[in-house]
Amino acid sequence: MHKQKRKAFIKKMGRGGVAIFASRAPAMRNHDTEHLYHPEPNFYYLTGFEEPEAMCVIAPEHPKHQYVLFVRPKNKRAEIWNGKRVGVSNARKHYGADKAYPIEKFGEKIGEYLQGAERLYYTFGANEEIDTEILTLFTQSVRSRIRAGKGIATLVDPSPILSDMRLIKNEEELRRIQKATNITVEGHLAAMQAVRPGMYEYELEAIVESTFRRNGASGTAFPTIVASGGNATTLHYTTNDCQIEDETLVLIDAGAEYQRYSGDVTRTFPANGTFTEAQREIYQLVLEAHYAIIDCIRPGVSIDEPHQKSTELLTEGMLSLGLLKGKTKKLLKKKAYERFYMYRVGHMLGLDVHDVNCVHETDGEFKTFQPGMVMTIEPGLYVAEGTKKAPPAYRGIGVRIEDDILVTESGCKVITSGVPKEIDAIEALVRGARK
16 A cells, blocks of 8 residues: 555656655654654654654655665663564665665765755654754755756745645555544443443543454554533533533544554434433534535535535524524625534544544645545534523533545445434433443
């Protein structure tokens, strides 16, 4: 898979360019312990390599080595503490590099691969130490060009190229995403079957995440949200430490990660198995919008269309519930809906749970849907406790319904449909598990 990606990237680079990609630096959790390592997505996309302290050089016009890796060498003492390293020889054997060196050799060897190059492709921000080294290289090359007439003249960010490539998933990527979403579905079902008033949010969090791991996930794609009652009106609530009260809704936003690809699902359901009338009204409004938004996804349609549809439908719904007052067109123009619906209706899904942007880099316009894209659709309404002028019955209710959508040749497919979202089906699942 990664070899195909490199070939496609080289084709988009054109002649005269060399690209350097750095692995993400480890993040420290405390004095001498690191957070679980997660590779930089573009680096992983092109290499499949998952260790820190690594660099990739793509030099299409080098006579022998078009793809070079710089990695940590084998070290018996270090491996006792932190596990086996791939090492230099295995970087060639298992990751297809034409040549591999110890990472310490980067400064010594990189000049060989920059000879004759006019453009250097590099993205800043993944590794501050390497950023400084690249700036030094570029400065030296510019000075050399002034003196000798040869050398790198331009520093280019390759992110737009890779963002465009990553929007369309190939067969292997779709297999991984489908597995991640299948596992995600299992986690949500387990939580909905286990919920009881009196439980704590963190108990459901533990059920979701243990189900992910039992089904083969490497972990979560993002911090799990388990928000009961008024907590659900905080979009990224992750404290998960409140006791779940009777007659409240529970919103769970969680996704599994499988072989570096993500799932992302949200469901909102009653803790006691029965929606109150006010909860039912808001939930049904969001659900109907959810279905209508998905129906507009097909090849050739602007990626912005689902969001525009969501603001129209939810604004009309807010008017019907008395959350907003006025004329729909004026309310949309003023973005009055942002009081209760504060974000875009979805995001791309892939190596990042909020994967690569969806606008054309040249003119700022939205791209159109193409087969192989995967996107979330997640309309919601959030009426915070104490919201003035909102009908009292709706205060403290937050509802979000999120599914993962694959764009197909003829339309789209919901790949997370295994988690029920119809009111009757949700109530039956929660009540049935209790019996």
